Amino acid sequence: MSDVKNLSVVDSNRHKHKPLDNETAAVEKPSKEEAESAVRTLIAWAGDDPSREGLLETPDRVARAYGEFFKGYELDPSDYLAKTFEETYGYDEIVLLKDIRFESHCEHHMVPFIGKAHVAYLPNRRVVGISKLARVVDAFSKRLQIQEKMTAQIANTIDEVLEPRGVAVVVEAAHQCMTMRGVHKPGVSLVTSRLLGAFRDDPSTRREFLSMVDHSGGSYS
Numbered sequence: 001m002s003d004v005k006n007l008s009v010v011d012s013n014r015h016k017h018k019p020l021d022n023e024t025a026a027v028e029k030p031s032k033e034e035a036e037s038a039v040r041t042l043i044a045w046a047g048d049d050p051s052r053e054g055l056l057e058t059p060d061r062v063a064r065a066y067g068e069f070f071k072g073y074e075l076d077p078s079d080y081l082a083k084t085f086e087e088t089y090g091y092d093e094i095v096l097l098k099d100i101r102f103e104s105h106c107e108h109h110m111v112p113f114i115g116k117a118h119v120a121y122l123p124n125r126r127v128v129g130i131s132k133l134a135r136v137v138d139a140f141s142k143r144l145q146i147q148e149k150m151t152a153q154i155a156n157t158i159d160e161v162l163e164p165r166g167v168a169v170v171v172e173a174a175h176q177c178m179t180m181r182g183v184h185k186p187g188v189s190l191v192t193s194r195l196l197g198a199f200r201d202d203p204s205t206r207r208e209f210l211s212m213v214d215h216s217g218g219s220y221s
């Protein structure tokens, strides 16, 4: 019964699925049954028996988990920045939201990279609700990503939609594709940044931002 219910939910999403930009465009979303079949194939590829009792419901769980891991494809990050507030009493200093935790998946190995984003902008007469900055991070992180691209997408979207005097984004994350496989180097984090406008052109603004972010490091799991 619950399978039938889940299938109908997936079908309705299927028609809502809209291409957001050229990288997410025009791929026909498979049915949930097709996704579950692919999971059974991967279980067998790993060397286990997808028909044993403990794994029977796994394909259904994995397909639903993918709905959460990759819900960013259903979100348009610029929507979050559409509503702005102009009563700022002349506030024109840095607005910084620090330590935005995110969970993403590397597009090369489809394993998680988990970390924090710091997002700042210099208002140009208008500001957004601060939670919206976190939602922009979510919308881009819940996709198959590389950290460098995600950092640029967050900064560029805020720059294009909000048109502030500057945008600065720093992302720090630990990549499980480096800890669980390959070079097996736990405890390393990748730091990426994108600075636009005054954060790029004005050294004192950049210094102020970097001191506010204050790289304290830490664990991301």
Ligand SMILES: [Zn+2]
Pocket: 106, 107, 108, 109, 110, 111, 175, 177, 178
């Ligand atoms: Zn990877």
